[in-house]
Amino acid sequence: MKKILIVDDEPNIVMTLEYAFKKKNFQVFIARDGSEALEIIKTEIPDVILLDVMMPKVDGYKTIEHIKKNKLLKETKVVFLSAKSKTSDIQKGLELGADKYFTKPFSIRKIVLEVNELIN
């Protein structure tokens, strides 16, 4: 079973993603912000992490920096989901090592498809 970690502070969005990936037989972990995410990856090695950028406490940029430093997560794919839609924002996200960058409002169909492509 593939593992996915969803990091977002908006419960309604989290709920849709959780439902969609559970449906595709993922084991889903949920974090409401960067710090919760960092707690979870201490014990779990997800295959994919869906990461929001604007979050309280530890934001998405900082979180991905930590993830990239962690050798155990070398294989883990990171996908940004963010309302920040400027080219420079996307550029920054990819430079920090993300594999994909989706801008909100996103299509959940597309996300499920592309995440699947990413890990296979």
Next chain:
Amino acid sequence: MSNWLLTLIILFYLGLLFYVAYFVEKKTKNKWLNSPFIYALSFAVYCSAWTYYGSIGVAANKGVNFLTIYLGPIIAAPLWIIVLRKVVRISKQHKISSLADFISLRYGKNRFLGALVTLICLAGILPYLSLQLKAISETFKIMTTKSNYESGSIFDDSTFYIALILAVFAAFFGTQTTDASQKHRGIIVSIALESVLKLVFFLIIGIYVTYYLFDGMSDIITQFSTTKNFNRVVTLGGLEEGFNWFFTIMLSFIAIFLLPRQFQVSVLEINKERHIKTAIWVFPLYLLLFNIFVVFIAYAGKINLGDTVNAEYFSLLLPLSQGHTFLATLVFFGGLSAVISMVIISSLALSIMISNNLIIPYGFLSKFSKSKSDENNRFIKNIRRFAIFFIIIVAYAFYYNFSVQLSLYSIGLTAFVVIAQLAPSFFIGLFWNRGASKGAIIGIIGGFLVAFYTLLLPFTIEAITGDTSFVENGLFSINLLKPHALFGIDFLSPAAHAFFWSFSVNIFLYIYFSLNTVGNYRERNYAEMFVDSKNFSELQDGAYVWKGEAYVDDIRDVLNRFLGINKTEKALRIFFKKYKIPENTKLADARLINFSEQLLTGTIGSASAKMLISNVVKEEELSLLEVLKVLEESKEAIAQSKMLEEKSKELSTLARQLKNANKELIENDLQKDEFLDTVAHELKTPLTGIRASTELLLDDVEMPSEMKDKFLNNMLQDSERLSRLINNILDFEKLATNRQELNFKVNDISKTIAKTVKALQTNANKKRITIKQLNNYIFKLKYDEDRIVQVLVNLISNAIKFCPEETGEIKIDYRLGNDNIEISVSDNGKGIPKEDQDFIFNKFYQSKNQNIIKPEGTGLGLAISKRIIEKHNGKIWLHKTSENGTEIKVKLPI
């Protein structure tokens, strides 16, 4: 007290003063020593032995007349800010080193006038100095009770030695530099110290006499009223006495400016111009304190000692008669301090006048132009030292031969009358540009002759021959020429009478001859500069009009002889730099000539400086018209450059404003971008939820119905959030851009609160939270009710959000302040975390410490509230917050 013991103490005391002065010369940077109070206290050099002893004598025999001497300075004090400041500025600009120099400069660096002023000062001050020595000698005798002492030669007289020591003191500290316009800090600080000592000792004896020997002031008056002197002393006299008062007050008014020692301390030794402001109140206060006990000591002396002894020394005799020698010694030292400071400053001031305005311009200029600078410096210093010894020895001789019979008071007033002869040329010359040197010279001489006839001559004749027929019958026995009652004016005291006549004659001659002479151009030039001193400080060296041919090298040669090569080169470098003239310039212009004369003025006086420089330049006579034209032109040039300066100032402010505006625009732009970004983010979030849920619902037909419900509910929630957000954003923007007009009306605040509470009751009931309105009293004021309701709704809904269910309690209260009303909304919720506290009023800032995971708000509620309150000119702030609750306050002006 024995003779040698007192001498020993005196020597010790003088040693102490030496030490103080020496110490100060070394530590010129000390904050204390540069205090304005040192300057203010140095004014008290005015209070000489005459004040210290003489006033008591006058009070005992003539009543409160002694006060006139202090009323003049007190009246003059407020004027210092105008007159003294002007004199100080001019003196500083021109490196003036004495009163004679000042007057001579005003009338075109007139050599004869400088010398004349010097002679007048000598004539007035020498007897005055001898009077001080007399006071030392007499008090010394009283202290040592050896009356046979005076029979010896002058070398047995302790006063002679004290005088010599004072001369050494003045000569040593007064000639540290050749440039006499330099400050004498050491001397000034020791003078200030002595001023404190003499006042303290005088107050001690005053308190001792009034409260120890007697039972206070009224006791003395009561006892004194039974003596035969009483009526004579306390009666003020009629109109005639009023004239006496008037003239004596005028005399002392003039004296506080023009006594050489006052000019020295107030003009030449000033450190910073603003110190005048301190002196204006400190010095009159000092005089007031000094005069509190005079009358009581005088009356007490009359009661206890009667008419047999010299009333001037009551302050010594009273404690001595009680056997209190120590106290008497203190009084003696107070008097000694008064004498020392007066003698030192006067001899210093006079010595500079003698050297710079009498000896150097009339004898040694040709010698100087041949010698080297160090030789010249030594020579000039020696002239001054010699002058100091000369002054003090002549004063001593005068005392030894003449002044035995005269009282301290009468000689003091005589000095005032003589010095007052300088007043017309000094004061009128400051404010009237037509005042001419011819008028000044004739006025001073005429006035002095009258004073001599009416005051000095009778004294001298009486002192030498003991014959009073001259006073009683007049010259050649002509009644109208009686020296104390000229032309029948017989109701004035001799000093007031002499002042009246000499001063009138002086002013008349001054004005008459000023109006009737054209004056040479140089004179007119300086007159303009003095009178228009505000322009003058701007005109500076350029105000000096001169035409002719001169070479920089020649002038450099002259300067070298006095300043030495190093100083000369430095000064010239500064000059060239200031006026942006190339250093290898050959021909000198008016500015350089004026500048060089100023450089030399401190050392050899203005008249000599002019003569020395004019030796090496070929000057062309200018007509008065030309001078006036040039002055007018330079005034215009100044006005123009001032205008240009103002314009450029305006332009630069404009540029600055533009720059600021631009910066603000950029900042606004950035803020706008940021705002739009945030708005977009806030809008996109619920939109994402709706879109994702819709997709799921469409794609997953088998979705369980409770999940379906959940997603549909989420969608509803998100769309509500969207609309709320849009409304709030529009609202906020309207408030921010001031497009929202407030609807101010008189409302009752308690009603508004009740209305809000009622509207929110359902929400609160859901969580079983109680809302209490603590204050129900009607209070009416003007505000926009809808908007205030909006604020209260925001605050109370926030409180509801953070309150625990069931136990939650929200209190709304208001209180009246002086000009405002303070509304508070408090809850017992969990409080706002520290990291959020500073930001809660920022737009889109949402505390993450909420009960529910999903924030309901838009993050604009408090930001909007803040805008609304600010538009009411009020204030909203987080009053306190802790784990036990939060209180937010709103202040609205009434």
